[in-house]
Amino acid sequence: MVEYYPSGCGVLGILRKKNAPKVKGNLVVRAIDRVRYRGSDKGAGFAVFNLERRNYYVVKAFYDGDPEELKEIFLRHGVRIENVELIAKHSDLCDCNLIALGDLNQIKKAIRDINETIWNSEGRKGRVYSVGSSLHVYKGVGYPRDVASKYNVEELEGDLWLAHTRQPTNSPGYYPFWSHPFSSFNVAIVHNGDVSSFGANVEYLTSRGLSSFVGTDSEVLAFLFEELIEEGLSIEEAIKILINPSRRFNALSRDVDYLYRNARLDGPFTAVIGYDAGDDLYLIAIADRAKFRPAIIGEDEFYYYVASEENEIREISPKARVWTLKPGSYFIASLNKGVISYGRSKEELMTFSPPPIMFPERYDINAYNIGYKELNYEILKLAKEGKREITVANVLGHRYIGINLPAMGINNLRINLYGVVGNAMANLNEGNEFYVYGNVADDCCDTMHGGKVVIYGDARDVLAQTFQNGRIFVKGNAGNRVGIQMREYKDKRPYLIIGGIVDDYLGEYMAGGVIVIFGKGFNGEPVGNFVGTGMVGGRIYIRGRISTSKLGLQPPKYEVIRLLRALYIDGLISSEEYESLKDSEYIEIMDKLKGEAKEYAKKLFEEKIGVPKYEYRELTEDEFKELLPVIEEYSRDMNDNSYVELLKEKFTIVSARRL
Ligand SMILES: NC(=O)CC[C@H](N)C(=O)O
Numbered sequence: 297m298v299e300y301y302p303s304g305c306g307v308l309g310i311l312r313k314k315n316a317p318k319v320k321g322n323l324v325v326r327a328i329d330r331v332r333y334r335g336s337d338k339g340a341g342f343a344v345f346n347l348e349r350r351n352y353y354v355v356k357a358f359y360d361g362d363p364e365e366l367k368e369i370f371l372r373h374g375v376r377i378e379n380v381e382l383i384a385k386h387s388d389l390c391d392c393n394l395i396a397l398g399d400l401n402q403i404k405k406a407i408r409d410i411n412e413t414i415w416n417s418e419g420r421k422g423r424v425y426s427v428g429s430s431l432h433v434y435k436g437v438g439y440p441r442d443v444a445s446k447y448n449v450e451e452l453e454g455d456l457w458l459a460h461t462r463q464p465t466n467s468p469g470y471y472p473f474w475s476h477p478f479s480s481f482n483v484a485i486v487h488n489g490d491v492s493s494f495g496a497n498v499e500y501l502t503s504r505g506l507s508s509f510v511g512t513d514s515e516v517l518a519f520l521f522e523e524l525i526e527e528g529l530s531i532e533e534a535i536k537i538l539i540n541p542s543r544r545f546n547a548l549s550r551d552v553d554y555l556y557r558n559a560r561l562d563g564p565f566t567a568v569i570g571y572d573a574g575d576d577l578y579l580i581a582i583a584d585r586a587k588f589r590p591a592i593i594g595e596d597e598f599y600y601y602v603a604s605e606e607n608e609i610r611e612i613s614p615k616a617r618v619w620t621l622k623p624g625s626y627f628i629a630s631l632n633k634g635v636i637s638y639g640r641s642k643e644e645l646m647t648f649s650p651p652p653i654m655f656p657e658r659y660d661i662n663a664y665n666i667g668y669k670e671l672n673y674e675i676l677k678l679a680k681e682g683k684r685e686i687t688v689a690n691v692l693g694h695r696y697i698g699i700n701l702p703a704m705g706i707n708n709l710r711i712n713l714y715g716v717v718g719n720a721m722a723n724l725n726e727g728n729e730f731y732v733y734g735n736v737a738d739d740c741c742d743t744m745h746g747g748k749v750v751i752y753g754d755a756r757d758v759l760a761q762t763f764q765n766g767r768i769f770v771k772g773n774a775g776n777r778v779g780i781q782m783r784e785y786k787d788k789r790p791y792l793i794i795g796g797i798v799d800d801y802l803g804e805y806m807a808g809g810v811i812v813i814f815g816k817g818f819n820g821e822p823v824g825n826f827v828g829t830g831m832v833g834g835r836i837y838i839r840g841r842i843s844t845s846k847l848g849l850q851p852p853k854y855e856v857i858r859l860l861r862a863l864y865i866d867g868l869i870s871s872e873e874y875e876s877l878k879d880s881e882y883i884e885i886m887d888k889l890k891g892e893a894k895e896y897a898k899k900l901f902e903e904k905i906g907v908p909k910y911e912y913r914e915l916t917e918d919e920f921k922e923l924l925p926v927i928e929e930y931s932r933d934m935n936d937n938s939y940v941e942l943l944k945e946k947f948t949i950v951s952a953r954r955l
Pocket residue numbers: 303304305462463464465466467487488489490491512513514
C-alpha cells in the first residue's frame with residue numbers, strides 16, 4: 297500500500313508553447329497526483345484557460361439553494377443570465393455555471409455585490425468563485441483525483457492549466473469555498489505557504505471596493521493581481537509589488553513602494569498565477585524573498601512547467617530541463633511571447649544539471665509504483681539479507697530515503713539512486729553512502745553525523761542543515777540556505793563541496809565545518825546574498841572574488857551614512873574621511889574606521905548584525921593540506937581531475953568575525 301503523510305500544499309502550472317498541442321487534462325492530473333502527499337483530502341482544484349474570444353462570460357458559483365434563484369439575483373444587479381446549468385453537487389451545495397451577457401465592468405460590479413449578498417449577508421449561502429471569458433475553475437473537497445473525476449477534468453484540454461492539492465493552514469476544508477484555485481476575472485492562482493499580510497491586503501482591497509472574502513489567506517493573491525492590473529500596472533510591475541522585494545535592493549521606486557504598501561505580500565509563499573489578458577495567456581510563478589517554499593520551473597519542446605517538486609514535471613516529461621526560482625524572483629511566460637522572465641539570469645540557468653538518469657542497466661528495486669515507506673522497507677530488507685550495495689531505479693519524489701537505517705544499526709551500506717529524489721534524503725545518516733544519479737529535493741542530509749553523499753545532479757534548498765560529520769559532494773548547484781548551522785566537534789568535521797552555484801543564506805548561523813563552492817564554468821559570483829549571516833564558526837571557501845555586499849545581514853545604506861555624518865559632527869572622522877567613506881560598501885567602511893570611531897560603529901552595528909569576516913586570497917599551506925585529500929576524493933567521484941587545479945586559485949574565505 298502506498299502511504300502518504302500530508303506536509304504542505306502542492307502546486308502546478310503548465311502552459312503550452314505557441315505551436316504545441318493543447319495540454320490534456322489527464323497529464324495535469326497525473327502530475328499533481330505525484331505530490332498528493334503534500335496535500336490532504338481537504339481540498340484540490342484545477343483551472344484551465346483557452347485563448348478563445350467569446351461574447352459572454354462563464355460565471356461559476358456554489359449555492360445552497362435552487363440555482364434559478366441565482367438568475368434572479370443577477371438580474372437584480374443588472375446582469376442578464378442566458379443559461380444556468382447545474383454541473384455538480386457538493387453535499388448540499390449546487391455547483392452551477394451561469395452564462396452572463398453584458399458589459400464587463402457591470403458584471404464585475406454585480407459579482408462583488410452578489411458575493412456581498414449571498415456570502416456576507418446570507419451567512420455563506422453561496423459564492424461566485426470564478427468568472428472568465430475562457431477560464432474554468434474546478435474545485436472541491438478531496439484529493440486532486442477526486443475533484444478530477446467529479447468534473448471529468450482528464451477529458452478536458454487547455455492552453456494553460458493550474459492545479460493544486462491542499463493542506464489547509466488557514467480556513468477549514470469541509471466545503472469547496474476554501475479550495476484553490478482562487479479566481480477573480482480572468483485570473484486564477486494556486487498557492488503554497490501562508491500570506492501573513494492578509495489583514496493589510498484585505499484593507500487594501502476593501503479600499504478598492506471589495507467587501508467579500510472567504511477567509512483563506514491565498515485568495516488575496518487573485519484579487520490583488522487583478523486589481524493591480526486593473527489600475528494600469530504592467531504584469532511585471534504588479535508582481536514586483538506582490539513579491540515585496542527587500543528594500544536593500546531597491547527593486548521598486550519609493551513612490552510605488554509607498555502607494556502600494558498594503559498590496560505587498562508577507563510570509564512564505566510560492567504561487568502560480570494564470571492570467572487571460574484577452575490577446576494572450578500568461579503563466580506566472582512567484583517566490584517570497586526568503587524562498588521559504590519550493591518552486592521548480594521546467595521547459596521541454598512543447599510546454600512550460602511550474603511545480604512544487606521536480607517529480608511532478610518528470611512524471612510527464614522525463615527530458616524537460618528544470619531550474620529553480622531565485623528568492624524573491626519570478627517566472628513569466630506567455631502563449632504568444634514565450635519566456636518573458638526566467639526567474640534568474642541566463643548564465644545561471646546554464647549551470648543547472650541535465651535531466652536525471654532514471655534507469656541503470658541493473659537495479660534491485662524499481663521505485664515507480666511504491667511509496668517512500670515501502671521503499672525504505674525494501675532497502676532495509678535487502679540490507680538485512682546481507683546486501684552491501686543496493687541500486688534503486690525510477691526514484692520519483694520518494695522522501696526520507698535511508699532515514700530508518702541508523703536506528704536499525706545499518707551504517708555501512710552503499711545506496712545508488714537513479715531518478716529524482718524527494719525531500720529529506722540521508723537525514724541523520726551515520727555511516728552509509730548515497731550516490732544519486734539525478735537531483736535531490738529539499739532538506740537533504742539534515743543532521744548527518746557521518747558517511748557520505750554524492751549527488752551528480754543538483755541539490756535544492758536547505759541542503760546539509762546541522763550537518764556535523766562526513767562528506768557531501770554535489771556536482772551541480774545547490775539552492776537556498778545551504779549548510780545552515782553546520783557544526784563540528786573535536787575530530788568530527790563535516791565537508792560540503794559544491795561544484796556549481798548556490799543561492800542566498802549560505803552557511804547562515806554556521807558553527808563549524810567546511811564549505812567549498814567552486815562555481816565551475818560559471819563566470820559570475822557563484823553565491824547569492826547574506827553569505828555567512830550570524831556565523832560563529834567554520835569556514836566557507838568561495839572560488840573568486842565576492843562583492844562584500846553579499847556578506848551577512850548588513851545595515852541599510854542610509855543608516856551607515858547617518859552614522860558617518862554623526863562621527864564627522866563629533867569630530868571623530870575628518871571631512872575628507874567622510875567623503876571617501878560615504879560611497880564605500882559597509883564592510884570596507886568597517887575595516888577602514890579606526891579608534892573611537894570604530895568602537896562606535898561596532899556598538900551600533902556589529903553586535904546586532906551578523907556580518908562575517910572576509911578575506912580574498914590563496915589558501916595557506918595548512919588549508920591546502922587539509923583540503924587536498926577531500927578535493928582529490930571529490931575529483932575521483934566526479935571523474936574530473938580539474939578541481940585540484942581550481943583549489944590553487946584565489947578564494948573568498950568567509951569565517952566568523954571575532955568582536
Ligand atoms: N499548505 C499550504 O501551503 C496552505 C496554503 C494556504 N495557506 C491554505 O490554507 O490554503
